[in-house]
Amino acid sequence: MAPVDRKAKNKNFTKKERILKKGKELSVGVKKNRKWIQQHKVFEGSVKEGQGFALKRKQKVKYEYNKLLKKEKKRNPDSKMLYKDEYPEHLKHLYMAEEEKLKKEAWENRVNRTKLRKKEQVTREENEDDEDVCGRSELTNSMPVAPEQTENSEKESFPLSNRMKKKLQKKTSYQKTKEEFEKIKEKRRKKKEVISVFFLFVKKQKQDHCPVPSHLFFFLSKFQEYLKNKQQKEEAIKRYKQKKMETFQILSKKTKKGQPNLNLQMEYLLQKIQGTQK
Template identity: 55%
Template sequence: MKPTTLDRKVDTQNKSKISGVKAKKKWVPQHKHFEGSVGEGLGFAFKRKQKAKHEYIKLLRKEKKKHPEPKNVYKDEYPEHLKHLYLAEKDKLKKEAWAHRVNRSKVRMKHKGEEEEFHEADDPPQLCLNTEDPILEETETNLDPIQTTELSDKAQQSIPMSNRMRKKQQKKTSHQKTQEEFERIRENQRKKQEEYLKNKQQREEAIQKYKQKKMDTYQRLCKKTKKGQPNLNVQMEYLLQKIQRTDK
């Protein structure tokens, strides 16, 4: 039995694989710039789509390298079924820390008050006036009951502040510093602008005066006699005045 053409093709392919020789590429006509077409349906559109996708992913990778996202290292990650317990414990510890802080500040303020009383006891006694301030009475009477309750609540909530907390509150933030710097630069620019406009106005006025003076002298020297000749008397007078000014 003779081998068919299909058997021959399979044998040649197997031989090429065994020998390590690459199979020949498909022949493409010279007038074609790309492999395949719409009519033939050899996957040109799919290849173009894959290429565009690859370029887009490459661009995204480059952008990600340029602007990396900050990693939140201190993020608390709890298991989902125990999350409520962890959060409750966290709130409890926070409240305890706040209570200890308040107690410490109260004790500190109490000691401070005792020291002040001790110092006041050493000082000579002063006369106490029982007269009440009418302005304070008017302000107290004008206040609404809602405002008075709010003030009392605020007074109750107010906690004696330690020196550290006071310094922390007085310390300026970076935003406040930049805002102050911006205001200072703006003020300097405004002053420079005003000074420039003032100098410009003075310069223009001086130029105007100089031009007016030149015009007056020109008109004076251009005067002529009745016969149409230049008036030498006026010119001589002008020269004498000029010499006197230079002598001074």
């Protein structure tokens, strides 16, 4: 009987046929999760993809190198840091001195630059506002200088770059809210002081049997109205909170198994609907 597959006789296959056969072999009972390759491709990767032999070789070398590093770390946990400046002992003092000198020079240059900038700013300000500066200087001479102000002036005399100044001037959200709260507090305190002084004045006038001015009576009536409204508002808030607490207690009740009690929730909803209909 003649062979069914003609390729069994002729062993010299073409490139295309070999790839087709490879694809069929992979599709039937694949054990390893290999990367899918298009059938017209002979090799994995391309110039566009950039995943050819060179990249694979590079990745393999990288992986092996990392493996070796891990092994070395396990063997010598207290190994020396890489890329650390280690000078010879007989020349160490020279290197260190040179390093310090360079740092000092850099700092001096920075200070000189800031001083020049400051001088320029001062000259501009003097040219613009000569009269204002004179007035301020007279006031400062007459007023006593506090120790806090002297500390601030010392800080200001120390040269700072514009970037550092901006950083110092910036405030966090916490600082902003704190300042706002303090302002409100101060306003309330002043208001209370004014009211207390006013009441004392009215009391004194009544004790001395003196007539109280009409505009003060108007102010008193307005203030009493404000107090009444405030009390009503507080009572309404109290009632609202109490109602909320009651509803929470009803809805938060649970069954023996620890599940939410749906029957109570449904009853509460029905009552709410009936209340709205009325």
